[in-house]
Amino acid sequence: MTDLFEINDLSVGYGSRLALEHVTLSVAHGAQVAVVGPNGAGKSTLFRAMVGLLPIRGGEILIHGQALPAGGNVIAYIPQREEVDWRFPVTVFDVVSMGRHGWRRRLRPLSRSDRQVVLDSLERMGIAGLSQRPIGQLSGGQQQRVFLARALAQEPHILLLDEPFTGVDVATREMTLDLLGGLRSLSVTVLISTHDLDLAASRFDEVVLLNRRLISAGLPSEVFTADHLREAFGGQMVVIEGKSIVVDQCCGGHEDLAPGPERRDS
Amino acid sequence: MMHWLTDPFTLAFMQKALIASLIVGVVCAVLGCYVVLRSMAFLGDALAHAILPGVAVAFLIGANLLAGALVAGLIVAVGISYVSRAGTVREDTAIGIFFAGALALGVVLISTMGTYAVDLTHILFGNVLGVAVADLWISGGLGAAILVAVLVLYRELLIVSFDPILGRTLGLRTQALRTGLFLMLAGTIVVSLKTVGVALVAAMLVTPPAAAYLVTKRLPAMMGVSVLVGVVSAIGGLYASYYLNVAASGAMVLVATAIFVLLFLFAPGRGVLWRVMVR
Numbered sequence: 013m014t015d016l017f018e019i020n021d022l023s024v025g026y027g028s029r030l031a032l033e034h035v036t037l038s039v040a041h042g043a044q045v046a047v048v049g050p051n052g053a054g055k056s057t058l059f060r061a062m063v064g065l066l067p068i069r070g071g072e073i074l075i076h077g078q079a080l081p082a083g084g085n086v087i088a089y090i091p092q093r094e095e096v097d098w099r100f101p102v103t104v105f106d107v108v109s110m111g112r113h114g115w116r117r118r119l120r121p122l123s124r125s126d127r128q129v130v131l132d133s134l135e136r137m138g139i140a141g142l143s144q145r146p147i148g149q150l151s152g153g154q155q156q157r158v159f160l161a162r163a164l165a166q167e168p169h170i171l172l173l174d175e176p177f178t179g180v181d182v183a184t185r186e187m188t189l190d191l192l193g194g195l196r197s198l199s200v201t202v203l204i205s206t207h208d209l210d211l212a213a214s215r216f217d218e219v220v221l222l223n224r225r226l227i228s229a230g231l232p233s234e235v236f237t238a239d240h241l242r243e244a245f246g247g248q249m250v251v252i253e254g255k256s257i258v259v260d261q262c263c264g265g266h267e268d269l270a271p272g273p274e275r276r277d278s
Numbered sequence: 279m280m281h282w283l284t285d286p287f288t289l290a291f292m293q294k295a296l297i298a299s300l301i302v303g304v305v306c307a308v309l310g311c312y313v314v315l316r317s318m319a320f321l322g323d324a325l326a327h328a329i330l331p332g333v334a335v336a337f338l339i340g341a342n343l344l345a346g347a348l349v350a351g352l353i354v355a356v357g358i359s360y361v362s363r364a365g366t367v368r369e370d371t372a373i374g375i376f377f378a379g380a381l382a383l384g385v386v387l388i389s390t391m392g393t394y395a396v397d398l399t400h401i402l403f404g405n406v407l408g409v410a411v412a413d414l415w416i417s418g419g420l421g422a423a424i425l426v427a428v429l430v431l432y433r434e435l436l437i438v439s440f441d442p443i444l445g446r447t448l449g450l451r452t453q454a455l456r457t458g459l460f461l462m463l464a465g466t467i468v469v470s471l472k473t474v475g476v477a478l479v480a481a482m483l484v485t486p487p488a489a490a491y492l493v494t495k496r497l498p499a500m501m502g503v504s505v506l507v508g509v510v511s512a513i514g515g516l517y518a519s520y521y522l523n524v525a526a527s528g529a530m531v532l533v534a535t536a537i538f539v540l541l542f543l544f545a546p547g548r549g550v551l552w553r554v555m556v557r
Contacts, residue, residue, distance in 0.1 A: 063447040089447050096441045100315060101491065101500050110437050114448055119430065146495045162444075 016041035016201055017170060021071035024054070024061040030069065031057040035226045039218070042199040044192060046212035049222035050245050055205035056092065058222070059172045063089040075169070085114040088163035092174040094155065098148045104158050105143040108133055111165030133164040136194065138187060153184035160191060171195065173204040177211065189215065209236065286520040291407055295473075298409045298417060299512035299530065302473045302482060305421040307490075307508030308428055309466045310483040311501050312459060314491060316439050320370060321358070321460070323480035324377035326467045328354040330384025330476065333401055337391065343401075344416045347471050351464030354380055359457040404475030404527035407519070417469045424462050424469070435459065436497060473512075474527040481531040486511065489538040492545040507537050 019037040023030050032054040039045055047055045060066045062073060062080070073080040080086070088111070111133070112126045122130070134140040137157040142150065150158065156176070163171055176188050192215070195202055203220075206212055212219050213232040221227040221235050223244045228235040286292045313322050332350020336343045354376050362372040388398055400408070428435070438445035438452050445452045463483075470479040490503035515530025522529075543551040 064449075065443065065446055085448075087447065089443075091443060094441070095443060097315070100440045101495055101497050102436075102440060103496060106436075106496065107440075110433075110441070110444060113433060113437060116433070 016075065018074040018077075019071070020074065022058075022061065022068065022073065023070035024057050024066050025069050026057075026066070031224065032061070032222075033225045034071070035222070036071075037220060037226060037229055039201060039203070042196065042201055043217045044196070044202040044215075045204075045218045045220055046216040047203055047205045047220045047222060048207070048209060048212050048244075049227075053223045053244070055222060056174050059089060059174050059203070059205065062170075062172060063087050085166050085168055087170045087172060088166040088168035089172045090156075090159050090163055090174065090176065092178065094159055096147075098155075100147065102147050103144050104134070104139060104147060104150070105130065107147055107158050108143075108162045108165050111162040114166065129167065130165050133161040136164060136191065137161040151181075152179070153181040156180055156184050157187060160188065164191075168200065170201045170203065173202070175205055175207070177206055177208060282521075286517065291409075292516070292520065294409045294411065294414060295406045295516055295526065296513070297414055298406055298473045299516055299526070300509060301414075301417050301421045302470045303486075303508035303510075303512035303530075304505050305424055305466050305469050306479070306482040307486040307504040308425060308501050309462055310487040310508075311490070311497065311504055312435060312439060313463065313483045314487040315497075316459075318459075318463070319480060319484050321373050322463055322467070322483045324358075324373045325351055325354060325460075325464050326470075326476040326479045327384075328377050328380035329464070329467060329471070330401065331380055331387055332384075333471070334384050334387035334391075337397065338387065342412065342416070344413060344468055344471060347468045348420070348465065350380065351468055352461060355460035355464040356457060359453075359460050363453060400475070401471070402475050402477040403525060404471070404473050404478065406473045406516070406526045409472050413472050417472070420465050421469045424465050427458070427462055431455065431458070474530060478527050478531050481534065482508065482511070485531070485534040485538050489534070489541045492538075492541045492548050507534060511537065 017039040019035055022032060022035045022037075024032045031052075035054075035058070047058065049055055057066060061068055064080075075086060108130050109122060109126075112122065112129060116122070116126060131140065131143075134143055137160050139154060139157050139161060142154065147155070147158065160176075173188075177185050180188075192202055192204075204216075213236055216232065218230060219232045219235040220229045221240055221244050223246075227244045228237075228240045287296055310322075313319055329347040329350045332346040332348070332353075333343050334346075335341075335350075336346025358369070358372045358376050361367050361375075362369040367375075388401075391397060434445070434450055434455055437448065438450055438455050442452055445455075466483065467476070467479050470482060474482055486507035487500065487504040489507050490500045494500040494503055511530050511534035514533040515526050515528075518524055518529035518533070519526035541549065543549050546552060
């Protein structure tokens with residue numbers, strides 16, 4: 013079977029309202045997919061449901077034709093904003109080592125091979141020199157690289173990145189894109205959510221266009237049609253002389269456009 | 279010439295007091311690191327007061343006071359964890375409800391006893407010089423069990439304390455770990471009951487780890503320094519009690535507080551005055 017990863021008729025909600033309805037999708041092994049859509053479209057909701065942070069209301073998520081196991085190392089997930097306590101007494105090395113948790117046995121110290129995976133992950137993200145630094149002493153970009161390194165240390169089949177390009181410095185953005193390139197050789201399936209439609213079209217194999225339901229998925233040229241974009245972005249899109257322009261309010265500001273449960277998704 | 283150091287501990291009741299204080303110093307200092315890092319100080323204080331009805335009932339039926347305290351502590355810990363679980367009631371609200379309700383029940387029960395004032399004082403502020411051998415066995419066994427649990431669950435507790443979302447995506451049972459931590463906290467309070475009492479146990483849970491936090495940058499080091507501060511406070515408090523004839527529990531807490539203040543002012547890199555002096 014070539015489809016690594018299938019979502020069948022998936023519905024997810026907060027409270028009594030559904031944030032995603034009847035989404036069906038399949039992603040080929042090792043593909044790199046950009047998930048796009050307006051604020052509140054359910055991009056983060058999709059990721060959170062995939063890692064078990066939100067209960068699934070209907071449908072199923074299958075990996076290799078089997079139901080997604082709860083937890084473990086199949087999926088690594090990096091939320092848009094890490095909700096961690098930055099004053100916690102842990103070093104960069106400690107945080108990246110947490111990525112090995114699922115591989116380790118109880119009460120055993122970090123094995124030599126686990127340690128090597130951690131060091132390689134730090135190296136790959138260009139933060140090997142910071143490994144003994146307390147986590148609270150890092151810049152925002154360095155912090156994001158620590159969490160990318162931790163996700164790498166998990167050695168996942170699927171990597172989910174929620175808005176990795178929002179609010180980071182140029183160096184971290186380039187480092188993240190380099191990392192995505194490097195992950196191709198490791199056949200890691202990557203899903204990222206982004207507001208950057210240019211980036212989605214130019215750097216990713218496939219695009220998924222969401223607005224609470226699946227509008228279109230496939231090659232960027234198939235997905236980014238005027239009809240699809242109008243369907244997804246509605247009033248936020250204008251067509252000028254045959255060219256579509258999406259007026260997308262990234263990340264806050266116009267929350268009245270995304271009422272109710274969708275607000276959590278911004 | 280060192281007689282003043284050894285003299286107090288030639289007395290049997292002082293030897294028992296020393297053992298009891300060391301158990302409290304170590305167990306509170308280790309578990310207190312999670313109390314400080316997870317902002318559970320209010321919970322610790324509340325749980326301490328909430329064991330009062332257990333102590334009172336044990337007293338009325340003639341059972342061991344620590345056993346009564348343990349039962350009450352476990353019930354309240356599970357209750358708070360359950361009520362605040364799904365986010366229907368905020369955790370601090372749940373704590374406040376259980377804390378006040380259990381404390382009120384404790385006061386009502388104790389007021390039915392004839393020796394109300396004396397007993398309440400011992401429960402509130404401890405009576406380390408009156409510790410019995412049976413109490414040492416209960417405290418020692420419970421303390422050892424808590425330390426083993428902290429060691430066995432070290433990585434899980436670290437992950438869910440630092441990054442609960444990672445914990446959930448790794449499939450850790452975060453709710454069970456949280457309840458487990460509450461139960462360990464209840465156990466620690468029971469361990470401390472005879473030595474420092476319910477009113478001051480929060481200080482032994484919070485002050486040594488807070489002092490250790492100022493001079494360390496990793497959790498294992500923080501736990502180590504915290505234990506050191508806890509042990510020095512426990513022993514220092516006993517000496518003060520012996521030679522100055524003051525309450526041991528209060529003296530222990532004051533030693534810990536003094537260490538915290540010194541480190542807050544002079545800790546390398548982080549102390550308030552240290553930074554002024556270096557500049």
